[in-house]
Amino acid sequence: MGKQNGEDLDQDAQERMLKEDSTAKIAIDKDDKTTEVKFISENGDAKIDIEMVKVALAGMNKEELMKFANDPFWVRLRWALFVIFWLIWAAMLAGAIAIIVMAPKCSAPEPRKLWEESPIVELDASSDAPNGDLKGLEFILDNLKNQNIKAISLSSLVKESADGGIIDFRAIKPELGNISDLENLIKVARGNNQQVFLELDPNHSSVEHPWFKQSVEKQDPFTSYYVWADGIKSEDGKERRSPPNNWLSVYGGSAWEWNEQRGQYYLHQFNKSQPDLNYNNPAVITEFGDILTHWLKLGLSGFRLVNTQYLTEDPQLHDESRSILPVESSNYQSLVHVYTRDRSENAAVLAKWQRIVHNETAGEGLFALQDDIGADILQVYNDKTTLDLPQSSHFLTTANANINATDLRKSISQWLAVTPWPAWNVNGKQLSLRQRMPKDVADSIVLMTMLLPGTPILQLEDVMSAKDAFATLSNARSSLTFLHGNMTLRIVNGTVFVYARNWLKSGNPGYLVAYQTGEESVVINLSGIPRISEEINVVAHSPNYIQDTEVLKTKLPSDAVPISPKSTLILTFVPKE
Numbered sequence: 001m002g003k004q005n006g007e008d009l010d011q012d013a014q015e016r017m018l019k020e021d022s023t024a025k026i027a028i029d030k031d032d033k034t035t036e037v038k039f040i041s042e043n044g045d046a047k048i049d050i051e052m053v054k055v056a057l058a059g060m061n062k063e064e065l066m067k068f069a070n071d072p073f074w075v076r077l078r079w080a081l082f083v084i085f086w087l088i089w090a091a092m093l094a095g096a097i098a099i100i101v102m103a104p105k106c107s108a109p110e111p112r113k114l115w116e117e118s119p120i121v122e123l124d125a126s127s128d129a130p131n132g133d134l135k136g137l138e139f140i141l142d143n144l145k146n147q148n149i150k151a152i153s154l155s156s157l158v159k160e161s162a163d164g165g166i167i168d169f170r171a172i173k174p175e176l177g178n179i180s181d182l183e184n185l186i187k188v189a190r191g192n193n194q195q196v197f198l199e200l201d202p203n204h205s206s207v208e209h210p211w212f213k214q215s216v217e218k219q220d221p222f223t224s225y226y227v228w229a230d231g232i233k234s235e236d237g238k239e240r241r242s243p244p245n246n247w248l249s250v251y252g253g254s255a256w257e258w259n260e261q262r263g264q265y266y267l268h269q270f271n272k273s274q275p276d277l278n279y280n281n282p283a284v285i286t287e288f289g290d291i292l293t294h295w296l297k298l299g300l301s302g303f304r305l306v307n308t309q310y311l312t313e314d315p316q317l318h319d320e321s322r323s324i325l326p327v328e329s330s331n332y333q334s335l336v337h338v339y340t341r342d343r344s345e346n347a348a349v350l351a352k353w354q355r356i357v358h359n360e361t362a363g364e365g366l367f368a369l370q371d372d373i374g375a376d377i378l379q380v381y382n383d384k385t386t387l388d389l390p391q392s393s394h395f396l397t398t399a400n401a402n403i404n405a406t407d408l409r410k411s412i413s414q415w416l417a418v419t420p421w422p423a424w425n426v427n428g429k430q431l432s433l434r435q436r437m438p439k440d441v442a443d444s445i446v447l448m449t450m451l452l453p454g455t456p457i458l459q460l461e462d463v464m465s466a467k468d469a470f471a472t473l474s475n476a477r478s479s480l481t482f483l484h485g486n487m488t489l490r491i492v493n494g495t496v497f498v499y500a501r502n503w504l505k506s507g508n509p510g511y512l513v514a515y516q517t518g519e520e521s522v523v524i525n526l527s528g529i530p531r532i533s534e535e536i537n538v539v540a541h542s543p544n545y546i547q548d549t550e551v552l553k554t555k556l557p558s559d560a561v562p563i564s565p566k567s568t569l570i571l572t573f574v575p576k577e
Contacts, residue, residue, distance in 0.1 A: 109484040114195050115302075115366050115389070116421060117477050118150035119456040121463055122199075125176045126156060128460050134177035138188045140460070145192040147463050148474035151366075151455075152189060153304050155199040157182075163273035165206025169291045179298065186299035195301035197366055202288050203307040204274040212275055216262045225287075227267035227278045229317060231258070246319045247340055248332050255340070269310045269340060279311045279349050289356050302357050302366030302388075309371060311346045314339035342377045344384075351385035368423065372397075375418045389423040389455055397428035399445070401437040401566065405497035405517045409489050412499075416453060416487075424449045425457040434461060440544040444568040447473060447542050448515040451482055451501055451570070469540040473570060476539075481508045492524045496563060500529050502575055512536065512571040516563045521548075527559040531575040534558055540570040 121144060123129075129136025141152065159171040172178060189196045205212055214222040229244040243256035243265055249272075256265040257272040267276045277284050292303060320335040327334045354367040368389040373381070378390050395403070395411035415422055426433045426445060434442045443466045449456045450473040463470055476482055485503040492498050495518030501511040510531060516522065526532055538554045545567035547553060556562075556571070563569050 109480065112483045113364060113366070114193070115151040115197075115455060117483065118148065119450070119458050119463070119474065119477075120151040120153050120197070120304075120423075121149050121458050121460060122153045122155055122427075123460060124155045133175070134172075134181040134185050137185055141185070141188050141192055141194060144463065145194065147467065147471050148477075149463060150194050151197070152194055153197045153199055153457075157198060158200065161206040161208045161273070163206065163271065165204065165208065165271070165274045166201065167206045167208045167210075169200070169205075169288070170294050183298055190299070195364075195366070196299070197302045197304055197368075198295055198300050199304045199306065199370065200291075201306045202277070203310045204268065204270060204276045207273050207275060216259060218262065221283055224278055224281050225284055226275050227280075227313060228262065228264045229256070229267070231265055245317050246335065247313075247317075248320075248330065248335055250332050252330050252332055267313065270307075276310070276313070280313070280315055280345075285349055285352060289353055292353055292356050293360060296357065296360040296365070301361055301364065302368070304366070304368045304370045305350075305353075306370040308346060308350060308369050309342045309373075309377075310340065311349055312343050314343075342374075342380075344380050347381040347384035350381070350387070354385050354388075370425075372425075375415075378418060389421070390419050391423035391425055391457070392418075393423070393425040393457075396424060396426045396433075396445070396449070399436070401441045403517060405491045405495055405515075408497045408515070408517070409491055412452065413489055420453060422454045423457050424452060424454050426462065427457070427459055432459060439465065440542065441566045443469075444515060444542040444544065444566055446470070447540070447568045447570065448497070448513060450474065451476065451511055451513050452499070453487060466543050469542065469570075472540040476511065479503075479508065480505070481511060485510075488530055490529060492526065493522050494518075496522065496524050498524075498526065498529070500532070502531055508575075509572045510575045511539075512573065513568065514561070514563055514571070515568045516565055519565050521546075521562065521564045523560055523562050525559045526561055526571075529558075532558050533573045533576060536561070536571045536573040538569065539572045542568040545569055 123137060123140060125134050125137050126132050128140060130139065144152070157172055157176060158166055159168040159173050161167045172182060186196050211222050211225050215225050215228075232242040232244060234242070241258060243254045245256075247255040247267070247269075249255045249268060250270055255267055255269050257268055257275075258265055268274055269276055277288070279285055295303075318339050320337055320339055323334055323336050325333050350367075350369075357365045357367040366388050369387060369391065372392045372394055373387075373390050374392065378387070378392075381387055392415050395407060426449060428436075433445060436442075437445070442462070446456070446458065446462045447466065447469055450470070481501050481503040485501045485508075488500045488502070490498040490500075492514070496514050496516050498512065498514045500513075503510075512526065512529065512532070514524065514526070526536070527534070534557065536556055536558050538552070538556065544564065546564045547562050558573070561569070561571070
């Protein structure tokens with residue numbers, strides 16, 4: 001009885017304990033985990049639930065960390081990681097810089113010369129200066145500065161004889177002033193950011209030149225400074241007064257003149273008072289190169305040479321062949337001038353002189369020819385040298401008020417296909433632009449040429465006649481659109497010659513020039529021109545331009561632009577992308 005009661009008592013006690021603690025736990029460590037045993041009482045039955053519980057690691061304290069902090073191994077490891085981090089950072093920085101530096105870029109446009117930014121204005125001190133001398137040109141330079149003119153070409157400056165031949169290539173006509181006056185003029189020009197060029201004729205001198213006089217006397221080194229030749233003897237051997245060949249002067253008649261003192265003929269492709277220098281003689285080439293250097297040392301920035309197509313002649317003096325033109329035998333046009341004109345040997349002479357100019361001016365100077373040159377001859381010359389400002393403007397130098405849009409487009413596009421930056425000379429040797437057409441039409445022609453790729457060659461009156469419009473366009477020539485933009489040519493309405501200038505980079509306005517060659521006012525549609533905007537702005541116009549409104553509209557729709565007869569209109573627009 002007692003034993004049974006005791007057992008019952010123990011059992012009761014255990015049940016009470018289980019009820020008070022619904023679970024009893026036993027923890028067994030195993031690595032970093034604890035095995036948890038749960039005793040669960042349900043309806044008087046005991047169940048065991050065993051779970052694996054992860055034990056949170058307890059970190060090292062400060063003292064333990066310090067032991068590792070000062071350990072040599074960990075010190076070296078930290079320094080190694082520190083150095084590796086900065087090496088990687090530096091390498092990434094260097095790589096980024098290399099990518100930026102070495103990445104292909106859009107090359108900046110090559111800067112243009114002053115004589116490309118500006119028209120070239122020809123000045124003759126005797127006729128353009130108020131008092132007819134070099135000092136009077138200083139006032140003219142200031143006026144030209146206000147017109148944004150940066151290039152001046154001085155003509156008729158070198159000392160000549162009464163017959164027009166040069167008697168001293170290094171001297172100035174006394175009536176115009178002296179070397180000091182020229183230097184002062186150049187100083188004024190430089191203060192105005194202007195360049196001054198000199199016009200020279202290297203083909204011949206005067207018979208009064210000391211070189212010719214010494215050549216007549218066969219004094220070395222001048223003996224062969226000119227082209228001398230014996231005459232043709234008659235059959236009996238006595239007559240020596242027949243010219244060496246059939247070469248003709250530009251003015252007609254034989255190009256040979258007998259000199260009794262020397263007993264030979266000398267060559268003159270112009271007047272007999274202007275004997276041709278012998279550029280088959282290297283000493284003469286060098287001599288004239290020294291003349292160019294002389295003027296450059298005074299501060300001039302280059303030259304515009306005339307009559308260079310006649311520099312050299314056939315040393316063998318072959319007869320020229322007859323042309324097919326029905327003219328008299330003494331007429332210059334009766335012969336084909338293959339032995340006296342446009343010879344390839346001329347290019348070698350010009351190349352030597354051009355190097356002198358470019359060397360003395362650090363490449364900023366001008367070496368140009370005043371005469372027109374054909375595309376075929378230019379190609380021959382380009383094998384030896386690249387001429388500055390090649391000129392072929394027959395359609396402008398001979399044009400009258402009736403020139404039409406078709407001829408303008410054809411002539412301009414053909415010459416631009418030969419050379420990307422030519423000279424546009426509107427004034428011919430015989431008659432100036434304003435002698436060939438009414439003043440208002442001449443103004444229109446001048447303004448029309450101002451934004452063509454290339455350099456206009458103008459006279460003082462061309463610049464000052466329509467001053468406001470000219471100054472606006474001359475200033476526009478400094479823009480990227482003009483200096484580096486492309487060009488589109490059009491004929492609109494059959495009579496209006498139009499060209500547009502665009503620069504591909506955004507942010508640069510486009511220019512559009514329209515010249516109405518017809519006799520009537522018209523309204524033209526320009527919206528078909530590439531990149532033209534719906535609205536365009538009038539920036540300049542010739543004095544004879546009118547609209548059928550009391551107040552001139554400066555903003556016009558591109559599909560309805562009025563233009564009056566023989567007038568030029570210059571517009572600007574924001575090019576479409």
